Amino acid sequence: MDQVELFKALANKARLQILNWLKEPETHFPDYKASCGDNSVGVCVGHIQRKSGLTQSTVSEYLAVLQRAGLVNATRIGQWTYYQRNETAIKALGQLIATTL
Amino acid sequence: MDQVELFKALANKARLQILNWLKEPETHFPDYKASCGDNSVGVCVGHIQRKSGLTQSTVSEYLAVLQRAGLVNATRIGQWTYYQRNETAIKALGQLIATTL
DNA sequence: TAGGAATATCGGGAAAACCCGATATATATT
DNA sequence: AATATATATCGGGTTTTCCCGATATTCCTA
Numbered sequence: 001m002d003q004v005e006l007f008k009a010l011a012n013k014a015r016l017q018i019l020n021w022l023k024e025p026e027t028h029f030p031d032y033k034a035s036c037g038d039n040s041v042g043v044c045v046g047h048i049q050r051k052s053g054l055t056q057s058t059v060s061e062y063l064a065v066l067q068r069a070g071l072v073n074a075t076r077i078g079q080w081t082y083y084q085r086n087e088t089a090i091k092a093l094g095q096l097i098a099t100t101l
Numbered sequence: 102m103d104q105v106e107l108f109k110a111l112a113n114k115a116r117l118q119i120l121n122w123l124k125e126p127e128t129h130f131p132d133y134k135a136s137c138g139d140n141s142v143g144v145c146v147g148h149i150q151r152k153s154g155l156t157q158s159t160v161s162e163y164l165a166v167l168q169r170a171g172l173v174n175a176t177r178i179g180q181w182t183y184y185q186r187n188e189t190a191i192k193a194l195g196q197l198i199a200t201t202l
Numbered sequence: 203t204a205g206g207a208a209t210a211t212c213g214g215g216a217a218a219a220c221c222c223g224a225t226a227t228a229t230a231t232t
Numbered sequence: 233a234a235t236a237t238a239t240a241t242c243g244g245g246t247t248t249t250c251c252c253g254a255t256a257t258t259c260c261t262a
Binding site: 181182 | 207208209210
């Protein structure tokens with residue numbers, strides 16, 4: 001993964017916010033299981049969008065940015081796309097910075 | 102320190118390069134002690150500028166960006182400004198990412 | 203104190219990011 | 233097949249970043 005792209009993805013308030021929300025979905029998205037049958041696959045775009053206050057297109061794009069950077073994983077189920085944090089990648093990034101940077 | 106500003110500072114190829122060079126000055130700047138009497142204060146702007154191939158103004162600005170983000174420390178001695186990595190801040194950032202992000 | 207050398211700041215054109223509304227695509231329902 | 237819903241993509245105005253040349257500032261030396 002390109003380091004510059006990784007840092008660019010993180011260099012945005014809204015995207016950092018989203019990443020933080022996804023740490024504890026049940027806390028930040030009280031009804032996130034409701035419309036989405038399965039749990040453990042993450043949070044769907046609509047929930048993130050409504051909480052963020054940004055438009056649907058913007059949130060969709062931002063999630064794509066985070067995914068391209070490897071910071072989140074996407075799972076499409078039916079008409080929903082669920083996003084969850086890629087904890088492995090995030091921890092690896094912490095290591096990378098503390099060592100390689 | 103603002104996280105967004107921190108990541109913005111890192112979201113640039115040249116600045117990442119400079120940070121990397123400053124990890125081992127004696128390796129990347131063979132003659133970095135020559136024109137600068139004291140060692141251990143870092144590398145002066147001119148050396149970084151010549152190695153980077155960017156203009157003087159650009160490198161000066163980039164170093165200021167890194168400094169504002171807390172990633173490097175600057176020391177002015179005579180007509181030279183020496184820059185060195187802030188290892189403490191960088192390690193702290195690694196921790197921050199692995200935990201808080 | 204005049205001139206030179208190192209660095210910082212200023213002004214700006216070009217490129218990228220931001221974030222939107224409109225539209226397209228994919229899936230589910232009837 | 234037609235409609236509705238969730239998400240993705242497109243086009244674009246606005247802001248920010250990139251990186252430059254020109255100029256200003258700081259410090260040293262003759």
